[in-house]
Amino acid sequence: MSILYNTDETLRERVTEGLKDEFKHNAIRTAQEVFYTKRGELVKEMGIGWQQLRMHATEVRNHVTDNLDYYVKQFAENAEANGCIMHYAPTGDDALWEVLDIFEKHGASYAVKSKSMMTEEVGLNEVLEETGITIIETDCAENILQTAGSKPSHIVVPALHFDREAIMKIYKEKRGYDGSSVPEEITHFLRKILRKEFMDAEVGIRGCNFAVASTGSVTLVTNEGNGRMVDSFPKVQIVFVGIDRIVPDLESLDTMLALLPRSAVGAKMTAYFSLDSGPRGAGEVDGPEEVHIVLMDNGRHTLANSEFSDMLRCMRCGACLNICPVYRHITGHGYGSIYPGPMGIVLTAGLVGYDDIDSMAFACSLCGACTEHCPVSIPIHDLIRQHRINIVEQGKNHAIEVPIFKALALMWSNVDVYNYAMKMGTPVMKKLAHGEDALAKDSAWIPVVKGWTSTRDFDCLSETRFRTWFKEHKKQQGGGK
Amino acid sequence: MALGNKSLSDLLNPISKQLEHDVVAEHVDLPEWEFVPWRVTDGKSAAELVDMFASEAEKIRVQVKRCKRDELAACVASIVGEGVPETGEACTVVCASDERFATAGLYDALAAEEKVSDVTVWDEAKGQANVDAAYVATYGVTYASAGIAETGTVVQPTSPACGRAVSLLPLVHIAVVDAATIEPTMLTVMKAYADADGKLPSQICFISGPSATADIELVRVEGVHGPMYVRYVVVE
Numbered sequence: 001m002s003i004l005y006n007t008d009e010t011l012r013e014r015v016t017e018g019l020k021d022e023f024k025h026n027a028i029r030t031a032q033e034v035f036y037t038k039r040g041e042l043v044k045e046m047g048i049g050w051q052q053l054r055m056h057a058t059e060v061r062n063h064v065t066d067n068l069d070y071y072v073k074q075f076a077e078n079a080e081a082n083g084c085i086m087h088y089a090p091t092g093d094d095a096l097w098e099v100l101d102i103f104e105k106h107g108a109s110y111a112v113k114s115k116s117m118m119t120e121e122v123g124l125n126e127v128l129e130e131t132g133i134t135i136i137e138t139d140c141a142e143n144i145l146q147t148a149g150s151k152p153s154h155i156v157v158p159a160l161h162f163d164r165e166a167i168m169k170i171y172k173e174k175r176g177y178d179g180s181s182v183p184e185e186i187t188h189f190l191r192k193i194l195r196k197e198f199m200d201a202e203v204g205i206r207g208c209n210f211a212v213a214s215t216g217s218v219t220l221v222t223n224e225g226n227g228r229m230v231d232s233f234p235k236v237q238i239v240f241v242g243i244d245r246i247v248p249d250l251e252s253l254d255t256m257l258a259l260l261p262r263s264a265v266g267a268k269m270t271a272y273f274s275l276d277s278g279p280r281g282a283g284e285v286d287g288p289e290e291v292h293i294v295l296m297d298n299g300r301h302t303l304a305n306s307e308f309s310d311m312l313r314c315m316r317c318g319a320c321l322n323i324c325p326v327y328r329h330i331t332g333h334g335y336g337s338i339y340p341g342p343m344g345i346v347l348t349a350g351l352v353g354y355d356d357i358d359s360m361a362f363a364c365s366l367c368g369a370c371t372e373h374c375p376v377s378i379p380i381h382d383l384i385r386q387h388r389i390n391i392v393e394q395g396k397n398h399a400i401e402v403p404i405f406k407a408l409a410l411m412w413s414n415v416d417v418y419n420y421a422m423k424m425g426t427p428v429m430k431k432l433a434h435g436e437d438a439l440a441k442d443s444a445w446i447p448v449v450k451g452w453t454s455t456r457d458f459d460c461l462s463e464t465r466f467r468t469w470f471k472e473h474k475k476q477q478g479g480g481k
Numbered sequence: 482m483a484l485g486n487k488s489l490s491d492l493l494n495p496i497s498k499q500l501e502h503d504v505v506a507e508h509v510d511l512p513e514w515e516f517v518p519w520r521v522t523d524g525k526s527a528a529e530l531v532d533m534f535a536s537e538a539e540k541i542r543v544q545v546k547r548c549k550r551d552e553l554a555a556c557v558a559s560i561v562g563e564g565v566p567e568t569g570e571a572c573t574v575v576c577a578s579d580e581r582f583a584t585a586g587l588y589d590a591l592a593a594e595e596k597v598s599d600v601t602v603w604d605e606a607k608g609q610a611n612v613d614a615a616y617v618a619t620y621g622v623t624y625a626s627a628g629i630a631e632t633g634t635v636v637q638p639t640s641p642a643c644g645r646a647v648s649l650l651p652l653v654h655i656a657v658v659d660a661a662t663i664e665p666t667m668l669t670v671m672k673a674y675a676d677a678d679g680k681l682p683s684q685i686c687f688i689s690g691p692s693a694t695a696d697i698e699l700v701r702v703e704g705v706h707g708p709m710y711v712r713y714v715v716v717e
């Protein structure tokens with residue numbers, strides 16, 4: 001399980017670190033403002049249609065959640081009928097097993113990948129690299145992070161914490177880049193070096209934004225085109241699909257697509273949206289010959305029919321991050337989870353439980369801005385509050401922190417979130433970070449990172465256990481399926 | 482429980498249990514939806530939709546040319562005739578195999594352009610050579626199956642006559658769109674696919690402008706892994 005990373009520092013250390021870093025701060029503020037403003041314009045243009053779309057998306061996603069077993073089954077059967085090879089993964093380790101098995105069967109050792117949170121969730125890269133497989137991240141930001149050995153700080157713009165000079169240096173050192181720090185030049189350098197890698201790779205690994213039950217199709221939303229490269233040229237394709245990605249039919253897919261790019265980046269559409277139904281057809285000369293779908297649960301089913309079932313509607317658009325005043329201050333790395341921000345609090349606690357993340361739910365002012373902006377009307381701040389109640393009831397709370405965030409909540413909930421957070425947020429957070437009497441010294445707040453440039457510590461225990469299991473089971477099976 | 486090799490029931494059982502379902506339902510009907518969203522295209526005439534398609538495309542930095550059917554070949558040829566964008570050097574073209582292109586005399590018109598050194602018409606019999614041609618081509622020409630007015634999008638299904646590479650690998654993608662196929666939103670395109678018999682194409686790609694990123698300091702850069710320039714030719 002790799003949802004959490006570097007769990008050995010306190011929130012205070014992390015917040016201190018975050019507040020020190022002016023560049024990262026400004027970058028996040030700019031991103032929030034750019035996305036927020038653009039989104040606002042588009043929402044206005046759609047008039048009443050926007051709220052209707054939100055409500056329709058909500059009823060569609062609720063219907064799927066209520067009948068999740070049926071829709072998972074329908075998707076799986078139809079995808080199989082399209083010629084996809086299905087792999088069922090109740091847990092993340094099952095998913096890793098299946099992927100390693102595919103590589104082993106093909107004797108493959110070279111893969112390209114487009115951004116996928118699900119693969120982050122199971123720590124796929126680390127496990128593949130351990131077994132000697134080269135896996136290349138092809139999303140620009142992910143490639144920067146991979147080359148630098150750093151972690152995402154934003155789910156939509158993951159390399160926000162590096163400036164152009166830093167990125168230039170990374171490629172100079174690691175890839176022999178000899179151009180300037182102009183973003184265009186660096187990006188075109190990436191176009192050049194990655195092109196060959198797309199064509200040579202044996203396996204393409206990708207995620208899926210929505211899976212269509214009635215047609216067994218998977219979809220991918222991208223701007224850079226790396227997703228298309230990954231699903232056009234490697235002969236073998238592996239698609240990670242979460243059981244919470246399913247929509248009933250093509251019509252409801254349109255509803256989701258009308259909401260997703262607008263909410264995520266303030267665009268009507270992304271440059272590419274592809275709907276994939278099985279491997280290349282007869283007479284086609286590109287596209288994968290073999291498509292493997294890894295359909296993964298990894299704890300998601302426990303959210304169904306629970307007080308957190310609303311979270312299963314989440315489309316990972318990041319709108320709640322783009323509006324969140326706390327996210328702006330403690331930054332993506334502040335949450336210590338690959339799922340940061342308001343959605344991250346709810347989802348992380350839902351997937352990994354309270355033992356390791358007990359105080360993360362308190363990194364929120366309960367201002368409700370997230371709820372207001374969520375395209376599928378998830379009552380995010382109510383769910384965060386519910387997590388807090390559960391934490392307190394289960395005796396896992398840190399009593400001192402509760403009143404602090406109650407006070408923050410009061411302040412932030414009654415004013416314009418943006419202006420107020422910008423004026424007041426930093427001093428308040430600084431007090432939080434430094435004021436000795438504000439926080440118990442030893443309060444193990446939330447899992448944290450060691451500064452924002454450090455690499456992730458993969459969960460060694462579970463990784464070792466996993467590799468041993470894999471080897472042993474392979475032995476028992478005589479080396480193959 | 483052992484790792485890997487799980488069955489569909491292994492995945493489904495915990496879900497059903499959580500939902501308090503004894504068995505997975507044989508069939509579930511979609512409910513009557515309560516909300517039918519209003520869309521900006523509602524009530525627009527066909528001509529207005531074509532205009533909207535063109536103006537939305539221009540907003541996402543696509544250059545749009547509109548022409549009559551008998552001008553199709555000349556219109557596309559005039560674009561590739563400029564050679565490589567910005568430098569004006571000689572270029573190569575990869576083109577979908579399409580009867581409408583052949584009828585319009587497009588292939589000959591392209592080859593006749595002074596700055597065009599080679600034209601490859603997609604041919605499934607040539608296999609990988611098609612992709613190799615697209616890899617180095619400056620222009621890729623496709624016939625979109627539809628356009629979407631709301632977002633200035635073209636719909637590009639994969640087929641033996643037009644691989645994924647044509648709209649992906651060249652520096653410039655030229656999509657020819659029939660004005661008559663311009664739909665208001667993606668919904669009408671999806672409905673048509675839902676109503677059609679048989680399996681969907683292996684890929685249907687919805688393309689809206691050049692490939693782009695803002696990953697470095699949020700500065701927009703065009704031409705990442707897909708085309709740097711996109712041009713639409715709307716045939717009226």
Ligand code: SF4
Binds near residue numbers: 313315317319321380
């Ligand atoms: S919780 Fe809502 S706003 Fe946040 S990522 Fe999910 S869908 Fe988007």
